[in-house]
Amino acid sequence: MNSNKQKAIKTAYLSIFGNALLALIKGVTGVFGNSYALIADAIESTTDVFSSLLVLFGLKYATKPPDENHPYGHGRAEPLVTFAVVGFLVISATIIAYESIQHIRTPHQVPEKYTLIVLGAVVVLKELFYRVVSKKGKETKSTSLKADAWHHRSDAITSLMAFIGISIAIYMGKGYEAADDWAALLASGIIVYNAYLIFRPALGEIMDEHVYDDLVSQIRDIAITVDGVIDTEKCHVRKSGLSYHVDLHLIVNGGITVVQGHAIAHRLKNELILQLPEISDVLIHVEPGR
Known part of the structure; x- marks a missing residue:
């Protein structure tokens, strides 16, 4: 069990570092490249940093040994942290949806072509993060790590939608400037759906649902x-x-x-x-x- 604890905590640190780095890259590229879809992506990655910090805290607390006040241990802290991660996902999706609608209604410049290179790299990296964290979540049977993995997958989906939207805006020309904003709006719906997929098993764990x-x-x-x-x-x-x-x-x-x-x-x-x-x-x- 100690081995699982160390493995889970190391994976959480990997998520924090990866999300922070990608949030910075996407934010800077989005601002200078005139792409709100990329800025929206950066917003989600920023919330991912905080959610990964929560996951780390939850893992450290949940693996504390039983004591007089907690004879069954502290494990239930982990699904509670998962609920908080889901909250971050829903909040980020709401912000992205609101800002996307505002940008759709406001004329703006077509994103720069180099934003596609950044987005392509982000999609690949985020999918790799998803696979690594998901694998560690299954190995350690950690609900919060599985939730964190889906955070990476939702980020990959958001980036893919942004890539498609920006490609349409750039190559279809005049009249399609808002395509990346529509892509960000669609991505927000996908994020909410992923939040439900994360929430359901954590709720089952809290309710002692029989799935074993x-x-x-x-x-x-x-x-x-x-x-x-x-x-x-x-x-x-x-x-x-x-x-x-x-x-x-x-x-x-x-x-x-x-x-x-x-x-x-x-x-x-x-x-x-x-x-x-x-x-x-x-x-x-x-x-x-x-």
Whole structure:
């Protein structure tokens, strides 16, 4: 688990550095290149910096060990941070949509051609960031890292829309000056949709939604290999940060002593945590078999 924590935190630092650098490049290019779509892109990257900082804070707090006031740990901080990241996405989409509409209604210059080079590079870099952060999010099972990955993907989409819009404005000529603004407006809708995709699993985590069938199957398979275990009944899994808590009903021989049943339960718990290190705790209820 410590390895997952370090991996997740390093990935969050990568996101912060990447977003800050790209926000600066896009903002400067957008201002001097007469492209509001690129400026809108820079606005989103700036909000991404703050959201990535939130992700970093959430990861550090969520991986703190349990204490007297938090016996189940601090893992629920992570989906709460994800909600904040979603808020940043919605806010940035709203700002982009509002400013795009204002620019559509106001005559302005056609963007400079070199803005396309910058945007092309940004699309490639942001998609690479998405793939790296998404992979680390899956490896560490971090909800907030997955949300941060979608932030990179939404930025790539915004940049792609801007690229298309600016291309139309430049090559179609007079009458198409606002094409990049329309592209930014369309991108804002895509960002809101991505925000929903991020929000839904985080809400499920807070509500202890059951979406861990694969993990339950692994737990049951391991259980029947432990000496003294006849079978398993109920198995409930809930996620807390980067780890999982398991409630398991275990069936043992009804004729054994309480001490023997207790020993079997402990052997099973140790085996589960050994083979599935993402599990931080297992509460086992022993049921007598026939």
